[in-house]
Amino acid sequence: MKLLIIKTSSLGDVVHMLPALTDAAAVIPGLHADWVVEEGFAAIPGLHPAVERVIPVAIRRWRRALGRAATWxxxxxxxRALQAESYDLVLDSQCLLKSALLAVQARGPRAGLDAASAREPLASHFYGQRYAAARDLHAILRNRVLTAQALGYALKVDAPVHYGVSVVAAERASEVVCLHGTARVEKEYPEGDWGVLAQLLVAAGLTPVFPAGNAREADRAARLVAACSGARRLPTMPLAELMPLIGGARAVVGVDTGLMHLAAAFGRPGIGLYPATDPIRFGAVAEAGAPILLNISNRVDLEPKRVAAGLFKLLGLTT
Structure with a gap:
């Protein structure tokens, strides 16, 4: 079977689709998938063994440069790349107008969520096959439910999660990647608390590592590292270069951000910090049999000393 997946963004949403593809590949012999994804996240789908071809799209960049001939x-x-093959099914698991308009350009029958389930109900009108998936489910389960219905196999609600991806990475036994950046300010962990946490990690013999995806995050990382001898700041780098650093880390501590979900896919132990969002719906989910990922949202438990203590317990450290 030849499947086209349309899940373009964001980073977390792309990661959340991986277990659904693992499910499908396990029950459909010879399943081959192509995947349409935003160019900035194109490194992720290709990690999955069922993905044959990654088709990058640049909607975000094109919107800002419609007056340029190069854009067109x-x-x-x-x-041309999208229409190079015919598909047994075109599965739009994003179910937004922008993704539905990509789906209609592909060659094959289209499937997606029904109007009651889709984030943008109008998108459902572009699908020949429409399926329900409750909005209050975790995003991973919503993708798995949709994919199972569209491809015609049964899915147990409690079926274990398997992302099906790995990354070649050198082990960094002392490094704890601190994912402090997120697109929404209300989801941030206070900078002062990051500073206290970094000091506690260093005191335990660990190296807090602060990546940055934009100028604001780079400035914050610089301040945190300047205030904590033993902490390290990463330069801004492409996702493909950051992935092995996350995959090889001793642990990860992070806010509700796509990189935290990627850390879960790579089987890293750690703690997710959720001061503003519900971890039941949006929390990082550890793969079955992988090290523990603990998601916390209680204000008291979010205090740096408690976060550090929880991490040390996960890692078997005594301080």
């Missing part, structure tokens, strides 16, 4: 040439090249 890229759009034509994308359409």
């Amino acid at each position: 040439r890229e759009m034509v090249a994308f359409r």
Whole structure:
């Protein structure tokens, strides 16, 4: 079977689709998938063994440069790549208008969520096959439920999660990657608390490592590292370069951000910090049999000393 997955963004949403593909590949012999994804996240789908071809799209960048001839040439090249093959099913698991408009350009029957389930109900009108998946489910389970219905196999609600991906990474036994950046300010962990946590990690013989995805995050990382001897700041780098650093880390501590979900996919132990979002719906989910990922949202438990104590317990450290 030849499947086209349309899940373009964001980073966390792309990661959340991986277990559904693992499910499908396990029950459908010879399943081969192509995947349409935003260019900035194109490194992720190709990690999955069922993905044959990654088709990058650049909607975010194209929107800002519609007056350039090069943009239109890229759009034509994308359409040509999208239509290079016919598919047994085109599965739009994003179910937004922008993704539905990509789906209609592909060659094959289209499936997605029904109007009651889709984030943008109008998108459902572009699908020949429409399925329900409750909005209050965790995103991983919503993807698994949709994919199972669209491909015609049964899914147990409590079926274990398997992302099906790994990354080649050198082990960094002392490094704890601290994922402090997120797109929404209300989801941030206070900078002062990060500073206290970094000091506690260093005192325990660990190295807090602060990546940065933009100038604001880079400035914050610089301040945190300047205030904590023993902490390290990573330069801004492409996702493909950051992945092995996360995959090889001793542990990860992070806010509700796509990189935290990627750490879960790579089987890293750690703690997710959720001061503003519900971890039941949005928390990082550890793969079955992988080290523990603990998600916390209680204000008291979010205090740096408690976060550090929880991490040390997960890692078997005594301080």
